[in-house]
Amino acid sequence: xxxxxxxxxxxxxxxxxxxxxxxxxxxxxxxxxxxxxxxxxxxxxxxxxxxxxxxxxxxxxxxxxxxxxxxxxxxxxxxxxxxxxxxxxxxxxxxxxxxxxxxxxxxxxxxxxxxxxxxxxxxxxxxxxxxxxxxxxxxxxxxxxxxxxxxxxxxxxxxxxxxxxxxxxxxxxxxxxxxxxxxxxxxxxxxxxxxxxxxxxxxxxxxxxxxxxxxxxxxxxxxxxxxxxxxxxxxxxxxxxxxxxxxxxxxxxxxxxxxxxxxxxxxxxxxxxxxx
Amino acid sequence: xxxxxxxxxxxxxxxxxxxxxxxxxxxxxxxxxxxxxxxxxxxxxxxxxxxxxxxxxxxxxxxxxxxxxxxxxxxxxxxxxxxxxxxxxxxxxxxxxxxxxxxxxxxxxxxxxxxxxxxxxxxxxxxxxxxxxxxxxxxxxxxxxxxxxxxxxxxxxxxxxxxxxxxxxxxxxxxxxxxxxxxxxxxxxxxxxxxxxxxxxxxxxxxxxxxxxxxxxxxxxxxxxxxxxxxxxxxxxxxxxxxxxxxxxxxxxxxxxxxxxxxxxxxxxxxxxxxxxxxxxxxxxxxxxxxxxxxxxxxxxxxxxxxxxxxxxxxxxxxxxxxx
Numbered sequence: 001x002x003x004x005x006x007x008x009x010x011x012x013x014x015x016x017x018x019x020x021x022x023x024x025x026x027x028x029x030x031x032x033x034x035x036x037x038x039x040x041x042x043x044x045x046x047x048x049x050x051x052x053x054x055x056x057x058x059x060x061x062x063x064x065x066x067x068x069x070x071x072x073x074x075x076x077x078x079x080x081x082x083x084x085x086x087x088x089x090x091x092x093x094x095x096x097x098x099x100x101x102x103x104x105x106x107x108x109x110x111x112x113x114x115x116x117x118x119x120x121x122x123x124x125x126x127x128x129x130x131x132x133x134x135x136x137x138x139x140x141x142x143x144x145x146x147x148x149x150x151x152x153x154x155x156x157x158x159x160x161x162x163x164x165x166x167x168x169x170x171x172x173x174x175x176x177x178x179x180x181x182x183x184x185x186x187x188x189x190x191x192x193x194x195x196x197x198x199x200x201x202x203x204x205x206x207x208x209x210x211x212x213x214x215x216x217x218x219x220x221x222x223x224x225x226x227x228x229x230x231x232x233x234x235x236x237x238x239x240x241x242x243x244x245x246x247x248x249x250x251x252x253x254x255x256x257x258x259x260x261x262x263x264x265x266x267x268x269x270x271x272x273x274x275x276x
Numbered sequence: 277x278x279x280x281x282x283x284x285x286x287x288x289x290x291x292x293x294x295x296x297x298x299x300x301x302x303x304x305x306x307x308x309x310x311x312x313x314x315x316x317x318x319x320x321x322x323x324x325x326x327x328x329x330x331x332x333x334x335x336x337x338x339x340x341x342x343x344x345x346x347x348x349x350x351x352x353x354x355x356x357x358x359x360x361x362x363x364x365x366x367x368x369x370x371x372x373x374x375x376x377x378x379x380x381x382x383x384x385x386x387x388x389x390x391x392x393x394x395x396x397x398x399x400x401x402x403x404x405x406x407x408x409x410x411x412x413x414x415x416x417x418x419x420x421x422x423x424x425x426x427x428x429x430x431x432x433x434x435x436x437x438x439x440x441x442x443x444x445x446x447x448x449x450x451x452x453x454x455x456x457x458x459x460x461x462x463x464x465x466x467x468x469x470x471x472x473x474x475x476x477x478x479x480x481x482x483x484x485x486x487x488x489x490x491x492x493x494x495x496x497x498x499x500x501x502x503x504x505x506x507x508x509x510x511x512x513x514x515x516x517x518x519x520x521x522x523x524x525x526x527x528x529x530x531x532x533x534x535x536x537x538x539x540x541x542x543x544x545x546x547x548x549x550x551x552x553x554x555x556x557x558x559x560x561x562x563x564x565x566x567x568x569x570x571x572x573x574x575x576x577x578x579x580x581x582x583x584x585x586x587x588x589x590x591x592x593x594x595x596x597x598x599x600x
Contacts, residue, residue: 015386022383026369026376097367102330103358104384105432107350111384264332267287267296267322 015106019114024121072134073225074194077218079130080123080153081188084116084160085181099269108260109253116161116249120154127153148224148234155238155245156217162248163213165256172259175268187212194218213248217241277436277467278304278327282336285322296322298491299336304469304484309462311478311485311499312471313585315593318488320471321360324440327469328358341435357434361441364422368413375409378428385432392431399427403457419450426457436467443474455481479503479585489593503588510591512537512581513561515549519573524549527571531564533557550581 167180191208198206220237283300286293304310325331329349343351382392403423486496538550
């Protein structure tokens with residue numbers, strides 16, 4: 001047939017970005033279908049974060065800490081992290097889609113990278129929106145630091161994404177369901193210094209923070225948020241967060257690669273669980 | 277275009293392993309429609325999943341479009357399209373319009389959305405599918421989704437198409453349209469590997485076929501060859517007779533070794549009777565003819581019958597298996 005003349009175009013990176021763009025269009029379509037869908041999407045984010053925010057405020061009142069900034073950064077951080085843990089691979093919940101990804105030219109790794117790009121974009125939007133809205137409550141926040149903070153968001157997405165990949169890879173390898181992202185979300189909100197400082201709770205409980213890798217990120221985020229004037233220090237903190245992000249991402253890809261090969265051997269590729 | 281050599285695949289089962297493929301070997305030429313037939317659990321889907329690089333074989337080698345599926349899976353993926361009939365309901369973002377679903381599948385294979393949509397419209401028209409791309413998928417019937425699945429499988433212009441039960445759940449006109457499209461694709465030089473339950477349709481559309489049973493190839497060849505292969509040891513014969521039905525039945529009971537396949541009334545007092553007899557006992561046909569004539573039944577015609585693919589299939593895989 002003369003019609004059959006379309007070939008793939010662009011480099012691998014261009015193709016990955018093209019898939020991210022299509023996914024973004026689809027997200028925007030879902031979001032913008034009506035005012036109801038926008039409201040529901042916003043409510044969903046707020047409902048996920050609200051209980052911990054309230055808990056933070058209550059504790060803050062108890063410990064007489066100045067909390068609005070603390071909670072604002074926590075909310076913004078949490079929204080970005082949450083998106084990288086949950087949203088990108090919802091499509092895999094559709095049975096059959098995972099194998100379609102495997103057969104495609106991009107392959108599972110390409111699809112994953114495109115979702116990471118999307119997750120970074122969504123993370124940036126959520127993060128900036130919450131910070132700017134928080135600024136209305138807490139005018140001490142200097143908008144000058146916003147670009148630096150936004151520069152850190154991809155490292156948050158990379159860390160969350162890496163954790164999600166490890167969870168999915170473990171499931172692919174063993175077929176055992178261990179919802180790591182779910183546990184991590186709980187630990188992050190409860191003991192990850194997201195909504196209240198760990199030193200304000202009992203020493204025994206605060207030790208649970210050792211098991212929350214994202215504390216490393218949020219402490220550096222708060223350092224930059226505080227408006228330190230020394231650029232070298234800011235850049236150093238940003239670089240540190242990227243080191244963690246890259247580490248988790250590499251580990252995540254190693255685990256999911258191993259899981260994928262195992263699933264290909266065992267013939268269990270139709271059974272995918274992301275632990276979200 | 278496809279070459280499979282000694283493919284073995286097993287899966288863990290309890291403490292041991294169960295074998296899905298036990299040394300499967302066959303080849304498919306460029307530009308042919310190749311049927312892959314077998315009862316449930318014969319290993320059809322396992323073969324397709326190995327050839328499409330989704331699963332890995334334990335032993336043996338396979339090449340698709342000149343590339344080894346084990347050592348160069350990426351090259352293979354660039355040249356194939358895969359459609360699994362079991363996924364037709366499950367592969368879509370159901371609340372998104374058709375255009376986004378098309379753009380999504382196209383971008384998985386590196387095709388820009390604008391090109392993909394243009395191409396999709398043309399293919400949709402060929403398949404009698406309304407080319408309105410703003411309709412959400414949930415408004416599509418199953419048949420429309422099946423046609424759209426074929427459209428998205430063809431978007432990146434694959435050289436080889438793997439279709440695993442693609443017409444499952446489709447009505448007769450849609451299936452017919454689907455097979456017409458496959459013929460057109462063959463004319464365009466595509467190689468099509470088709471696994472299907474619809475044997476009477478496979479025999480119309482396929483150039484060659486392989487019959488798989490319990491992980492082993494039982495027969496492979498042109499459709500006519502497969503039909504005749506089932507007649508190596510037996511003869512299928514049809515009598516056209518005129519007379520009393522009860523009398524005819526009584527007479528035929530007197531000929532042992534004659535296996536009655538079909539007894540059908542075809543006109544007033546006229547019947548078509550099909551038998552199967554072992555080839556070395558072909559004199560039973562003459563005996564039956566003689567007895568019928570002696571008892572006053574008029575024998576109008578005797579002819580040897582070529583079995584359908586379905587009959588050949590059943591004969592080749594044995595009676596313990598249901599047709600797949």
